[in-house]
Amino acid sequence: MVSNAPAHRPQAAGLPTPMLPQPFQIQRVSQETPDTFTLVLQPASGTAPFCFLPGQFNMLYAFGVGEVPISISGDPAHTQILVHTIRAVGTVTKAIQKLKPGRVLGVRGPFGSHWPVAEAAGHDIVIVVGGLGLAPLRPAIYQILAHRAEYGNFELIVGARTPADLLYHKELERWRGRFDFRVHVTVDSASPAWRNNVGVVTTLIPRARFDPWQTAALVCGPGVMMRFTVQELLQRGVKPENIYISMERNMQCGIGLCGHCQLGPYFICKDGPVFAFDQIEKWFALREI
Amino acid sequence: MYDGLAAAADLPRGWTDEQEAGSFRLKPQGNQAFFGCTVGQHSWKTFLLPPRTKLWQAERQGHGVEIVPHQEQTPKFAFIGVRPCDLHAIAVQDRVFLEGPYVDPVYQARRRLAFIVAVNCTRAGGTCFCASMGTGPQATTGFDLALTEILHGLEHYFLVEVGSDQGAEVLQEVPHKPATTAVQTLANKLIQETTAHMGRHLDSDGLKELLYRHYDHPRWDEVASRCLTCGNCTLVCPTCFCNAIEDVTDLTGEHAERWRRWDVCFNVDHSYIHGGSIRTSAKARYRQWLIHKLATWIDQFGCSGCVGCGRCITWCPVGIDITAEVRAIRESEKEE
Ligand SMILES: Cc1cc2nc3c(=O)[nH]c(=O)nc-3n(C[C@H](O)[C@H](O)[C@H](O)COP(=O)(O)OP(=O)(O)OC[C@H]3O[C@@H](n4cnc5c(N)ncnc54)[C@H](O)[C@@H]3O)c2cc1C
Ligand code: SF4
Ligand code: SF4
Numbered sequence: 001m002v003s004n005a006p007a008h009r010p011q012a013a014g015l016p017t018p019m020l021p022q023p024f025q026i027q028r029v030s031q032e033t034p035d036t037f038t039l040v041l042q043p044a045s046g047t048a049p050f051c052f053l054p055g056q057f058n059m060l061y062a063f064g065v066g067e068v069p070i071s072i073s074g075d076p077a078h079t080q081i082l083v084h085t086i087r088a089v090g091t092v093t094k095a096i097q098k099l100k101p102g103r104v105l106g107v108r109g110p111f112g113s114h115w116p117v118a119e120a121a122g123h124d125i126v127i128v129v130g131g132l133g134l135a136p137l138r139p140a141i142y143q144i145l146a147h148r149a150e151y152g153n154f155e156l157i158v159g160a161r162t163p164a165d166l167l168y169h170k171e172l173e174r175w176r177g178r179f180d181f182r183v184h185v186t187v188d189s190a191s192p193a194w195r196n197n198v199g200v201v202t203t204l205i206p207r208a209r210f211d212p213w214q215t216a217a218l219v220c221g222p223g224v225m226m227r228f229t230v231q232e233l234l235q236r237g238v239k240p241e242n243i244y245i246s247m248e249r250n251m252q253c254g255i256g257l258c259g260h261c262q263l264g265p266y267f268i269c270k271d272g273p274v275f276a277f278d279q280i281e282k283w284f285a286l287r288e289i
Numbered sequence: 290m291y292d293g294l295a296a297a298a299d300l301p302r303g304w305t306d307e308q309e310a311g312s313f314r315l316k317p318q319g320n321q322a323f324f325g326c327t328v329g330q331h332s333w334k335t336f337l338l339p340p341r342t343k344l345w346q347a348e349r350q351g352h353g354v355e356i357v358p359h360q361e362q363t364p365k366f367a368f369i370g371v372r373p374c375d376l377h378a379i380a381v382q383d384r385v386f387l388e389g390p391y392v393d394p395v396y397q398a399r400r401r402l403a404f405i406v407a408v409n410c411t412r413a414g415g416t417c418f419c420a421s422m423g424t425g426p427q428a429t430t431g432f433d434l435a436l437t438e439i440l441h442g443l444e445h446y447f448l449v450e451v452g453s454d455q456g457a458e459v460l461q462e463v464p465h466k467p468a469t470t471a472v473q474t475l476a477n478k479l480i481q482e483t484t485a486h487m488g489r490h491l492d493s494d495g496l497k498e499l500l501y502r503h504y505d506h507p508r509w510d511e512v513a514s515r516c517l518t519c520g521n522c523t524l525v526c527p528t529c530f531c532n533a534i535e536d537v538t539d540l541t542g543e544h545a546e547r548w549r550r551w552d553v554c555f556n557v558d559h560s561y562i563h564g565g566s567i568r569t570s571a572k573a574r575y576r577q578w579l580i581h582k583l584a585t586w587i588d589q590f591g592c593s594g595c596v597g598c599g600r601c602i603t604w605c606p607v608g609i610d611i612t613a614e615v616r617a618i619r620e621s622e623k624e625e
């Protein structure tokens with residue numbers, strides 16, 4: 001068991017690490033959009049690697065303010081740093097936004113299920129994201145690109161409200177320059193200077209090249225976006241068990257003990273957040289569940 | 290209610306309870322029984338999963354933070370008079386908190402030390418339906434000692450069943466003798482009568498599937514028009530385990546603590562995510578509670594989340610009855 005307590009203090013018999021935040025120091029902050037930023041973190045002491053699978057999340061604790069679930073958005077191969085992309089929307093995320101490099105955050109995790117990246121080897125890959133949904137999928141993209149030869153066609157479809165809301169601008173540009181996968185970008189609205197697609201992400205799905213019978217589709221974004229995207233993918237013949245989506249609920253413990261993240265029979269924190277569509281289809285269709 | 294006992298004289302000897310939907314009354318029983326009361330508003334989760342627990346404290350140190358787990362001297366409890374339904378409720382919470390993938394350390398430490406003296410039920414409470422849920426009125430496992438209190442003519446004694454080595458050790462210190470067949474027969478008869486006199490019944494046959502078929506049943510609107518979303522039912526329920534995290538800080542901002550407290554799925558905040566709560570209507574919240582208890586719980590933990598103790602019926606201020614709600618849904622299928 002790891003503890004932050006100095007040596008003179010007795011190790012607690014009680015709380016195991018999953019309930020105890022570990023201090024991580026902010027190395028770098030970069031602004032993605034007006035309200036979204038990316039943090040690069042390192043353990044405040046020691047150099048223990050942080051290993052995770054794409055799609056997993058951490059609980060981030062802002063001192064004295066509170067704790068929120070945030071997906072890991074960095075490269076799973078880079079275990080010396082921890083990367084999170086956060087939109088400042090409320091109490092805790094705004095408190096985190098105020099922290100400068102050098103300050104410390106509490107981290108619990110990684111928790112939850114992952115995108116089936118390794119499992120999808122041999123398949124075509126379609127990734128469809130809306131807005132912040134690119135953050136939890138970026139680790140999957142890194143991992144696929146690192147093992148590119150193991151996959152068939154790879155199509156990435158990125159949607160945002162406006163060009164200013166696109167995450168990872170420079171990286172998207174770099175990806176678009178590559179010849180080993182296709183990146184489609186669209187926004188809901190833009191000024192005439194925007195030379196790319198305008199419209200919702202679903203309009204780009206018919207353009208993507210993949211063999212529906214041999215495709216794994218990974219989808220993340222706002223609820224409505226996921227609903228329509230899944231419909232479109234099903235229509236193109238992708239099997240429901242090969243479509244994966246990431247779900248969101250209130251989370252407090254992250255470890256299946258507080259009851260807040262329930263979706264029907266599932267605890268999103270331990271059974272999710274990533275689910276195969278056939279697994280949750282029934283619950284996904286219901287309101288106020 | 291459950292509280293500290295210093296001596297047998299602290300037991301509510303000679304008292305019994307009268308329970309109905311939305312009502313609970315204590316009255317003298319006219320005998321000297323120690324365990325004449327069935328279950329009240331408290332359950333043993335009060336001790337195993339305290340309503341408020343401090344998890345850790347943190348100090349700001351320059352730019353850094355030091356987080357230190359809260360040290361608790363684990364209290365060692367002996368629970369006296371645990372009813373069979375509540376033994377099952379403890380077993381249900383064991384599944385929730387001990388069977389992973391993550392274990393709750395506070396629950397685990399307290400649970401490990403608890404000594405349990407069960408009491409079989411020789412009278413059904415007014416809202417009990419343990420027989421339907423297969424959880425009573427006789428204790429079968431999960432105790433150190435199980436008592437049956439027998440008042441027969443002028444005689445007053447306990448039949449004891451030993452459930453563990455520790456139970457046997459404790460029994461060594463109490464005067465006792467082997468039970469005769471006649472005594473055992475009498476005890477069995479009393480327990481059987483309890484089953485026969487149980488006023489409520491919940492048909493659990495295919496219950497999960499029934500509820501999964503009826504997420505959109507009009508009965509949810511109907512019950513929501515009566516439910517006050519006060520959450521009493523969840524607080525008295527011996528298996529409800531939802532808890533919320535509270536992060537607090539002192540005025541200097543240098544010292545922070547994390548507490549955990551019981552939470553209630555009837556609160557709108559329970560399902561809050563940025564942009565609004567998931568379950569805003571009373572209908573959705575009542576449905577979440579009932580379907581969790583009786584259906585999704587089975588998928589989650591391999592057992593029902595209801596042990597038929599009847600507390601939620603008794604302590605609901607408007608007398609909503611979980612057995613009646615299920616019956617209404619079941620019967621509507623028959624009418625179709
Ligand atoms: C699995 C998962 C992954 C996520 N990944 C990211 C990510 O990579 N980047 C990002 O910016 N956001 C992510 N979110 C959403 C993020 O957790 C919320 O935006 C955040 O909790 C808002 O907290 P707040 O205190 O700033 O907002 P407030 O509106 O002030 O919320 C108050 C409290 O409500 C709870 N809460 C509010 N919204 C949510 C929510 N959506 N999910 C869970 N609890 C909530 C939290 O306890 C929060 O502290 C993720 C959510 C989940 C469930
Ligand atoms: S749901 Fe009601 S009857 Fe069932 S265990 Fe909980 S309080 Fe008792
Ligand atoms: S069912 Fe009764 S006890 Fe439960 S929340 Fe509704 S009014 Fe309160």
Ligand code: FES
Pocket residue numbers: 250251252253254255256257258259260261262267268269270
């Ligand atoms: S976040 Fe507590 S059970 Fe999932």
